[in-house]
Amino acid sequence: MKLIDENGQLIHSSNADDIIQHYGKKGMKWGVKKAIDYAKAYGRAAYNNARHPIHSTRASMEALVKSPVGSNLATKRSLDYRNKHVSELIKAKAAMKDSKRKYKKERKAIDEKYSRREDKIGNMKGSNSKIARLENENAAAHLKERGRLDANYKKNSPKNRYANVKKNGRTKY
Numbered sequence: 001m002k003l004i005d006e007n008g009q010l011i012h013s014s015n016a017d018d019i020i021q022h023y024g025k026k027g028m029k030w031g032v033k034k035a036i037d038y039a040k041a042y043g044r045a046a047y048n049n050a051r052h053p054i055h056s057t058r059a060s061m062e063a064l065v066k067s068p069v070g071s072n073l074a075t076k077r078s079l080d081y082r083n084k085h086v087s088e089l090i091k092a093k094a095a096m097k098d099s100k101r102k103y104k105k106e107r108k109a110i111d112e113k114y115s116r117r118e119d120k121i122g123n124m125k126g127s128n129s130k131i132a133r134l135e136n137e138n139a140a141a142h143l144k145e146r147g148r149l150d151a152n153y154k155k156n157s158p159k160n161r162y163a164n165v166k167k168n169g170r171t172k173y
Contacts, residue, residue, distance in 0.1 A: 034076070041079035048086045059085035096157075103153045110149060114142035 049056040059082040067078055121134045 038076045038079070041076050041083060042074065044083045045074075045079045048083060052086055052090065055086045055089040056082065058089070059083075099153070099157070103149070106149055107146065110142070110145050114138060114145075 045056070048059075062085060063078045063081045066081070067073070117138050118135065121131060121138060124131055124134070
């Protein structure tokens, strides 16, 4: 259907060639550019392979195992899986490092606290048995607090979570 304006008049022309016909499937997504999505996934996989070769190799082997086809085809789905798996491994490793850094900081604070107490006890005047008793109590309290810190770290260790991500993975294929 065309509307033509000639000399201020509209002329109506009905022609079958002017009609847009749809040859796709019902529910087909218009404007989705699969090639661009694939290129992004492929580029990210290449970056991960260069930046994190061990994680990338592990992720590609898991994608190979979980692939329904069972081949190492670089489909968008397998590339997305590999990229997600690598990012999970990186996040888990970063969490592990942060937790370890926090643990060391807390341990250092505890050691300094009890070291200052020990210095105060050492500077005290009085009987040797009283000073020895105070030093023993301080050492026992120090060990108890360090033990509590160590137990809490081992219980909530992100190292275990990192190992689980490496072993099992959380990404769905």
